Amino acid sequence: MANIQTDLLIIGGSDAGISAALRARELNKDIQITIVLADEFPNLSICGIPYAVSKEVPAWQNLAHRTVKDLEAYQIDFYMNTWATAINPTAHTVTATRGEEAITFAYQHLMVGTGAVPKELPLTGVGDGIHVLHTMGDFFDIEAQLVQHQPKQAAIIGAGYVGIEMAEALTHRDVAVSLFQRGSEVLSTIDADLATPINDALTQNGVQVFTNATVTEITQTPTGYRLIGGATNETFDFVLVVVGVRPNSILLEEAGAEVTTNHAVI
Known part of the structure; x- marks a missing residue:
């Protein structure tokens, strides 16, 4: 010692x-x-x-x-x-x-x-394709998956600043993005009249935005991941959970x- x-x-x-x-x-x-x-x-x-x-x-x-x-x-x-x-x-x-x-x-x-550390969700079926983004280690994990597995369909749970920034980033990497927000608007920390044009800009750039969508579970299937409570039956090969932090x-x-x-x- x-x-x-x-x-x-x-x-x-x-x-x-x-x-x-x-x-x-x-x-x-x-x-x-x-x-x-x-x-x-x-x-x-x-x-x-x-x-x-x-x-x-x-x-x-x-x-x-x-x-x-x-x-x-x-x-x-x-x-x-x-x-x-x-x-x-x-x-x-x-x-x-x-x-x-x-x-x-x-x-x-x-x-x-x-x-701080990322907030957890009560999720099951967690696999290699499910990520958080808080540290450089998380970045290296995400980068490795983007390079090695080249995902095509990504789900981002959480439409705060990091979720929106990552929606833009993954779109730059030619990944189709679906963004899930439990509230009625993206960026719940700002007024709705400011959030609406941001929502529109995301949609105009090819991001599917699902509001009032509270994801309660991620299940792994033979073809990828499905979100329970996510208002869609789509299957994703990349999932990012960014629902805030706690001390x-x-x-x-x-x-x-x-x-x-x-x-x-x-």
Whole structure:
């Protein structure tokens, strides 16, 4: 087991974690800063992933705000592909795993920037053709399926920003897209008179839009996937579930943090 001492330990290497690290370095040139992240892609524009799928961003590496080399120039130590498993606020330690290796980080100050995770749906029959889109790992999975299996019919469950962006991206990749929204309009966070022209634009670009369609189950058939509650009997060879996110707060909850009913940290 490795034991690492640091002044400032940050869990999470996306925008919140990186911003905190850079601000700490700006305020104190001597503080030791360590970042633990579950993958190996710090400071990437995750919001830009749909545009990497569409190839409007031709190389996914271009999503990086800064490269790892850029960040290491700020004397930040990275522990990548490392999964934080528990916080002990009394002892000022965090336990983590990296592959088969167990690591204990002892800190003076701790910042948790673990963000959110995709909301789950009560789905059955899940197979290789069903995806979420939240991390670079999800992007690589989607890209592999688009290249290796060349799907022709895609269903996107959820017509928020990511669902609409992915409808555009898959259309760019010559995939026919059906978009399913449980509400009466796409983009339920905006007024209906703004959502209607967006709906029209999707339709004009070949996207089938199904509103008031609450998908309750995905079933696998010999020819693909069918959506129960999706208002169509079509079969799809690619399914993307993007129905929002929830706070990724379990580490803090288990360490005693107070949370709201939807698990946001108070």
